[in-house]
Every structure is written in structure tokens, then in C-alpha cells.
Amino acid sequence: DAGITQSPRHKVTETGTPVTLRCHQTENHRYMYWYRQDPGHGLRLIHYSYGVKDTDKGEVSDGYSVSRSKTEDFLLTLESATSSQTSVYFCAISESGRSTDTQYFGPGTRLTVL
Template sequence: DAGITQSPRHKVTETGTPVTLRCHQTENHRYMYWYRQDPGHGLRLIHYSYGVKDTDKGEVSDGYSVSRSKTEDFLLTLESATSSQTSVYFCAISGGLTGAYEQYFGPGTRLTVT
């Protein structure tokens, strides 16, 4: 993995509670992304960032917010978790010296909302 960590790796939480997932990179890549992956749907973009404090919505952004206060960290927050947000969440980065477009993924966070 290209210097990307995600925390926590596994989490079980109850409906209605707030949850924050963290993505940390050591590669100094400009772009960071949050995806969710579900059976039958594949990878879907939630939010992404193109710089510090610069973020934009993806395909499935409802119920999620993000923040990027420094280059290396990108946080995904579920303000009030719902069972439909049970999923595997992947963080990705791109924009390094090897190529602007290829994405490098973290190990994923498995989130279960009961």
C-alpha cells in the first residue's frame, strides 16, 4: 500500500450515533477520495478533496460530510449513522509524481451499523 492508512479498520456502531473515519497519507498526494463498496454496486464515490479545505461531492454524498484540514488527513463523518451506511469504506489518493490519475487505495474500513 502506497503510504495510506485508514482507521479504524473495523467498527460496529448503533443507528443514530456519529461516526468518523480517518484516512492518513504519507505520500503528499494532492487528491484524496472516499468510496464505499457494496455487493451489487461496486465502488461508489462519496466525497473527494482536491486540496486542503477543498472538497466536493461524489455520487452518494447524502448523509456524509468530509473535512481536510491538512494535506495528509481526510476525514469522513457520518453525522447520524443508519443501517444503509453499513459498508466497506475505502480511501484513495492520487496526483503524485508517477501520474496524475492513477489512484492508490487504503486497506479499507468495515463499518457495521446495527
């Protein structure tokens, strides 16, 4: 596996609580992505980053915010978790953001919002 870790790997939380997921890479890749995976929907892009402090929205960004203060870390925050955000969250990285780049994925975080 590429040097990508996600923490926590599993989390159960209650509706209305804030949640932060962390993605850490050791590859020094410029681009980082957060996806969510739900049955029947494949992976959907939440937010991505193209450099330190440079982020942009994906197709399902409502209710999520991100931050990237260091090249190696990309944080995903649910300000006030809702049951619809129960999902498996994957972080991915790519070297330069070219369309031909391979994206390397972390092991995922399973989040349950009660």
C-alpha cells in the same frame, strides 16, 4: 502499498450515533477520495478533496460530510449513522487529479451499523 492508512479498520456502531473515519497519507498527494463498496455496486464515490479545505460531493454524498484540514488527513463523518450506511469504506489518493492518474487505495474500513 502506497502510504495510506485508514482508521479504524473495523467498527460496529448503533443507529443514530456519529462516526468518523480517518484516512492518512504519507505521499503528499493532492487529491483524496472516499468510496463505499457494497455487493453488486462496485465502488461509489462519496466525497473527494482537491486540496486542503477544498472538497466536493460524489455520487452518494447524502448523509456524509468530509473535512481536510491538512494535506495528509481526510476525514469522513457520518453525522447520524443509519443501517444503510453499513458498508466497506475505502480511501484513495491520486497525485494531481488528472484522469490518467493512478488512484492508490487504502486497506478499507468495515463499518457495521446496527
